[in-house]
Amino acid sequence: MTKALREGVENHLSQYQLNDDQMQHLMTMQEENFSSEERPHTGGWNIRMLQFTSLAAVLIIAVSLAWPAFYSLNNASEIPRSIAMEVAKNHIKLKPLEVTSPTLTTIRRYFTELDFSPVKSQLYERRGNSLLGARYCSISGVSAAQLRYKDKRGQFQTLYEVGYDPEIYGSLPDINKGETPLVIVARGVKTIIWIEQDLLMVSAEYNETEN
Amino acid sequence: MVFDRPALDRLYQYAISLCGAEADAYDLLQSALERYLQAQRKKNQQIENPQAYMRQIIRNSFIDLHRQQRVYNSDEFDEQIHTKVPDISSHSLENLVIEQDLLEKIWQHLNFNERELLYLWGLLGHTIDEIALELQCPRGTLLARIHRLRKKLQKTQTLGASA
Numbered sequence: 001m002t003k004a005l006r007e008g009v010e011n012h013l014s015q016y017q018l019n020d021d022q023m024q025h026l027m028t029m030q031e032e033n034f035s036s037e038e039r040p041h042t043g044g045w046n047i048r049m050l051q052f053t054s055l056a057a058v059l060i061i062a063v064s065l066a067w068p069a070f071y072s073l074n075n076a077s078e079i080p081r082s083i084a085m086e087v088a089k090n091h092i093k094l095k096p097l098e099v100t101s102p103t104l105t106t107i108r109r110y111f112t113e114l115d116f117s118p119v120k121s122q123l124y125e126r127r128g129n130s131l132l133g134a135r136y137c138s139i140s141g142v143s144a145a146q147l148r149y150k151d152k153r154g155q156f157q158t159l160y161e162v163g164y165d166p167e168i169y170g171s172l173p174d175i176n177k178g179e180t181p182l183v184i185v186a187r188g189v190k191t192i193i194w195i196e197q198d199l200l201m202v203s204a205e206y207n208e209t210e211n
Numbered sequence: 212m213v214f215d216r217p218a219l220d221r222l223y224q225y226a227i228s229l230c231g232a233e234a235d236a237y238d239l240l241q242s243a244l245e246r247y248l249q250a251q252r253k254k255n256q257q258i259e260n261p262q263a264y265m266r267q268i269i270r271n272s273f274i275d276l277h278r279q280q281r282v283y284n285s286d287e288f289d290e291q292i293h294t295k296v297p298d299i300s301s302h303s304l305e306n307l308v309i310e311q312d313l314l315e316k317i318w319q320h321l322n323f324n325e326r327e328l329l330y331l332w333g334l335l336g337h338t339i340d341e342i343a344l345e346l347q348c349p350r351g352t353l354l355a356r357i358h359r360l361r362k363k364l365q366k367t368q369t370l371g372a373s374a
Contacts, residue, residue: 005307005364008314009333013224018216022237026244031246093241098236122239 015185039099079170080182080193083139088189089202090137090146091158098150100133111145115161118145120198123175124159127151139200140168157205158177164200213251213261214244218277221334222265228330229323239276242270263345270346274321303331304357309364317367325360328353 003011018026054151099110107116129149137146137160144162151157164172173179174195181194190207193200219240226236226243246268251258258264294337318326331345336345339357343350 002308002310005304005309005314005329008309009329011273011311012318012335014329015223015229015235016227016233017220018223019238023219026214026241027216029212029241029244029248072257093238109296119297121261123302 020038065153080172080184081186083169083193083200084184084186084189084191086139087133087158087160087191087202087204088186089159091156091189092187094156095137098135101129104131107131107145107147109134110134114143114145114163116161116199118147119199121159121161121196121201123181123194123196124201124203126163127157129157133154138162139202142168151205155206157203159200160200160204164195164198169181214265218262222262222269224334225327225330226269226273228326229270231319231323231326239269241271243272246272250356252317266345269292270327306359307361307364313367317364319361321360325363326358328356328360 009091012109013095019108057080076111099107101107104118104120111134118134126207129151132148132150134145137144139160140164142162147159147161148159149159164177172193172195173181175181176196181192182194188207189204192203193203222243223240226239227233230236230239242325243265247258247261247265258278278353318321321329326337328342331342337345342348343353346353361363
């Protein structure tokens with residue numbers, strides 16, 4: 001049927017609508033934000049505010065005195081933490097795979113836009129998880145490969161691989177030099193960070209404590 | 212609640228206009244909403260024109276994503292500003308009629324700039340000046356874009372009719 005272009009565009013785009021789960025998730029995000037904003041202040045608010053301001057003033061003075069030492073220490077430890085946070089966030093979202101295959105060779109062929117080739121990690125392979133597939137992602141703004149595995153309990157695990165650049169990621173443990181990987185728990189996700197074959201690797205899985 | 216259901220659907224349709232795929236569009240929308248809510252908390256006040264603000268975040272995220280995936284083509288974003296802009300206006304789109312089936316087919320073959328233009332003009336009813344203001348894009352560039360888009364649509368219609 002012939003229509004005015006404007007009407008055609010309206011018809012075409014109107015067929016795309018969020019499904020109930022997606023809509024519910026976005027509504028919940030807003031509700032949570034709204035309720036945290038609207039939390040009412042209690043009667044002792046002014047006194048607590050005064051105490052807080054005094055404490056903040058003392059802290060500012062203390063930090064500015066100890067700043068040079070604090071800065072270098074803090075900066076070094078912030079990078080792995082931010083990597084862990086980013087990876088944990090991606091792991092929780094569990095976005096759809098762009099390529100599904102149990103073999104790394106097929107997956108490697110898919111990643112044509114990366115400036116490195118995803119490799120089999122000696123450290124990660126010991127876990128004996130089954131490879132499901134992969135998708136593009138990024139770590140600190142650099143294009144990365146996200147490989148998804150299923151462990152023996154049927155839980156999803158992800159392994160992120162990205163070219164290692166010390167200027168971006170700082171100094172991290174290299175298992176080829178016998179160094180021990182970093183373990184950081186972020187947002188309830190256990191992340192392990194290490195360098196292997198000149199790639200930065202980060203594994204992520206839900207942090208379940210054994211009984 | 213800032214965005215009700217129809218508003219979220221509209222934003223989702225905007226994200227689809229940019230990236231073309233539903234799963235990617237939802238990812239874009241979700242992360243944009245996260246950023247929006249963060250910005251709102253920081254500013255501690257209502258953001259003026261939340262829909263336009265969200266579209267801006269979605270657009271920036273989309274461009275960043277493409278840059279990261281190295282499929283970013285600056286020509287696609289910058290267009291040929293130096294090409295001679297013919298004497299046209301958005302009226303040249305107003306007068307156009309098209310088969311719905313044909314539009315469905317051609318949609319995926321349009322670049323994201325063209326789909327975005329159609330979204331803002333066709334679905335939101337923006338004028339060219341309003342689109343130029345929102346996209347921070349010279350009016351001449353938009354007119355050249357409309358000219359190419361119109362030619363593309365007409366060519367497809369001709370091919371469709373002769374097939």
